[in-house]
Amino acid sequence: MRLLAPVRRLSDVVNQVAIVVCVACILGMLAISFTGFLYTLFTGDALSWTYSLARLFLPWIGLLSSTIALHASEHVAMTLLMRLLPEPLVKLCAGLSLVAMAVFALLVIWYGWAFFQNATQVYMVSDNIQISRQWTAAAVPLSGVIFLLHLVHGFSLLEHFTDESAMIEEVLHAHEEESRS
Numbered sequence: 659m660r661l662l663a664p665v666r667r668l669s670d671v672v673n674q675v676a677i678v679v680c681v682a683c684i685l686g687m688l689a690i691s692f693t694g695f696l697y698t699l700f701t702g703d704a705l706s707w708t709y710s711l712a713r714l715f716l717p718w719i720g721l722l723s724s725t726i727a728l729h730a731s732e733h734v735a736m737t738l739l740m741r742l743l744p745e746p747l748v749k750l751c752a753g754l755s756l757v758a759m760a761v762f763a764l765l766v767i768w769y770g771w772a773f774f775q776n777a778t779q780v781y782m783v784s785d786n787i788q789i790s791r792q793w794t795a796a797a798v799p800l801s802g803v804i805f806l807l808h809l810v811h812g813f814s815l816l817e818h819f820t821d822e823s824a825m826i827e828e829v830l831h832a833h834e835e836e837s838r839s
Contacts, residue, residue, distance in 0.1 A: 665810045672804055673729040676722045683715040683722075707784035714781065717794045721801035728759075729808045731815050752816050760809055766802030773798055 758775050773806030777795035780788045808815065 662810060665807070669729065669807050671808055672807055673726060676726050676804060680719055680722050680726065683718045687712045687715045687719075707787055710781070710783045711787060711789075714783075714789060714794055717797045721797045722804070725801050725804040725808060728805060728815060729811070752813055755816060756809060756812065759815075760806065763802045763809065764803035766805065767799050768802075770795075770798030770802050776797075 692711040694712075697703070697705050697708075713746045740751065743751065744748050774792060774795040777791040779791045781791060782788055
């Protein structure tokens with residue numbers, strides 16, 4: 659158990675970094691798109707490279723945001739089904755879910771690493787802007803590693819193991835204490 663606490667903290671830190679990277683990618687996309695819009699607005703011509711460059715951020719946003727969703731327990735869960743099952747069966751299904759997520763993460767790492775290594779092409783965004791395909795391919799194995807790291811949180815990743823009424827009470831009391839301060 660002593661080993662789990664630092665690894666869980668690492669998972670939390672990695673999640674915060676993933677959030678920052680996603681926000682930076684979104685802001686980068688917006689800045690590039692807005693630059694293209696302003697250029698078109700003021701000159702009447704279009705910058706051909708803005709769309710191509712902006713879309714290179716999409717794999718990073720999509721894959722990293724899925725790891726953020728896993729960390730926040732905002733993934734697909736069959737909560738209604740789990741509430742109908744007896745508790746021992748719920749624990750078995752939850753354990754199988756975690757194993758399935760681990761297998762998925764390992765497959766993403768395995769095939770993602772091969773994809774990354776074989777991504778030798780270059781995106782020709784424009785005549786002057788050339789970006790290696792490894793830039794987008796790196797998001798695949800990295801997201802698998804983050805998925806695997808987040809699994810150290812265990813059953814707390816699964817929605818049907820959270821006590822919703824206790825969480826609501828905790829949030830309400832936190833807001834009451836803040837308003838008193």
